[in-house]
Amino acid sequence: MATTAMRHAQIAPHSPPSSLPLPHGIRGVEANPLCPDLPIFDLGVYLADPPACQPLCEALAACLHTASAVVVRDPRVDEGASEAFLDLMEAYFDQPREAKLPDVRPDLAYQVGATPDGTERPRCLADSAILRRAEAELGEADRPTPPQGPDSKWRFFWRLGERPAQTRFRELNAAPVVPAAFPEWGRVMDRWGTGLLATIACVAEAAARGWRLPPDAFTARMALGPHLLAPTGVDLGRAPREGDVYAGYHYDLNFLTAHGAARYPGLHAWLRCGRRVAVRIPRGCLLLQAGKQMEWLTGGHVRAGFHEVVCTRGTLEAAQRAQREGRPLWRVSSTVFSQIGSDCLLRPLGPFATEAACAAYPDTLCGEQVKAELAAINLSGTSAQD
Numbered sequence: 001m002a003t004t005a006m007r008h009a010q011i012a013p014h015s016p017p018s019s020l021p022l023p024h025g026i027r028g029v030e031a032n033p034l035c036p037d038l039p040i041f042d043l044g045v046y047l048a049d050p051p052a053c054q055p056l057c058e059a060l061a062a063c064l065h066t067a068s069a070v071v072v073r074d075p076r077v078d079e080g081a082s083e084a085f086l087d088l089m090e091a092y093f094d095q096p097r098e099a100k101l102p103d104v105r106p107d108l109a110y111q112v113g114a115t116p117d118g119t120e121r122p123r124c125l126a127d128s129a130i131l132r133r134a135e136a137e138l139g140e141a142d143r144p145t146p147p148q149g150p151d152s153k154w155r156f157f158w159r160l161g162e163r164p165a166q167t168r169f170r171e172l173n174a175a176p177v178v179p180a181a182f183p184e185w186g187r188v189m190d191r192w193g194t195g196l197l198a199t200i201a202c203v204a205e206a207a208a209r210g211w212r213l214p215p216d217a218f219t220a221r222m223a224l225g226p227h228l229l230a231p232t233g234v235d236l237g238r239a240p241r242e243g244d245v246y247a248g249y250h251y252d253l254n255f256l257t258a259h260g261a262a263r264y265p266g267l268h269a270w271l272r273c274g275r276r277v278a279v280r281i282p283r284g285c286l287l288l289q290a291g292k293q294m295e296w297l298t299g300g301h302v303r304a305g306f307h308e309v310v311c312t313r314g315t316l317e318a319a320q321r322a323q324r325e326g327r328p329l330w331r332v333s334s335t336v337f338s339q340i341g342s343d344c345l346l347r348p349l350g351p352f353a354t355e356a357a358c359a360a361y362p363d364t365l366c367g368e369q370v371k372a373e374l375a376a377i378n379l380s381g382t383s384a385q386d
Helices: 002-009 043-048 050-067 079-093 097-103 128-137 185-210 292-297 313-325 355-360 366-376
Strands: 040-042 069-073 113-115 154-159 232-235 245-250 256-260 267-270 276-278 285-290 307-310 330-332 334-338
Touching: 040 043, 040 050, 043 050, 043 069, 043 185, 050 069, 050 185, 069 185, 079 154, 079 185, 079 232, 079 330, 079 334, 097 113, 128 245, 185 256, 185 285, 185 334, 232 245, 292 366
Parallel strands: 040 069
Antiparallel strands: 069 285, 113 154, 154 232, 232 330, 245 307, 256 285, 256 334, 267 276, 267 307
């Protein structure tokens, strides 16, 4: 299984550069003023009458194919829940290191609770061919920033939704960790995390319709998956410098990742055409990026999207504003990882199940795929780093 994961990592992360066709005249699709390559899909239009939105669904599915990402506006997104979540996570990460270490669970592959800085290894360091290929195929302005070692970010994984009663992968489906100093933790985390998960499910259903699959082709497989609200924390009080790498060039191992707005810039994503884009999310919108499990289920029709987090001039300016306002100097990401159920079989679906695709993406239990990816990025250890 590890061999299969490494082989997929070496597949070119980008197709040759080309322009991205943007849909025009489709109800529920509008131009994105902050990132013209990624139109905004209005899920309010879809939710009002899904069967009547086939053109929108096809455009959304096409965008996942060409860009490995979509930007959506979901009227159900609660900005108050987002602000409460960011406030909570800034306060959590701002605790002394020794106060956070009891929340670390290396025996569970860090899949619940905290992951200390210096633990996770960027995927491009686990497989040097990823960076070599990017260097060879991308223009200078679109190349990733080479990381010098493990990521300098902290992470917290909060389990969302019900857990399976029976599973072969208990370490991937463990009970959540609740930090002792925050009695409001579960309420705040669930309020924001379940909202993002609902958006992901809506996009998954719309994409399935766009590809003429059963509407529940993906969401049925997501049932009881180990979905995670997964904020990262970077300490900007430690002499940050422009160009510092906080999360090295990587793809996500899961199904779909949702990114809400952060208070500090720094996230960059690669479109499938090879263009590096500074992620700027319009107010009220979310960015969703395809992960490895979506790539598997579509037989490579959708590729897992690469991204990195680096310190920019905008990051430094935001940190200076926060310092003047007396706020914690932690860059917190607003991220949810949706996953296919651990005991589900990953295999190309429907029209994606060609002979070539099935050879490249063989039948694999999702839990085995996750375990192989975790081993590659140094998250299957047995002791926390002090």
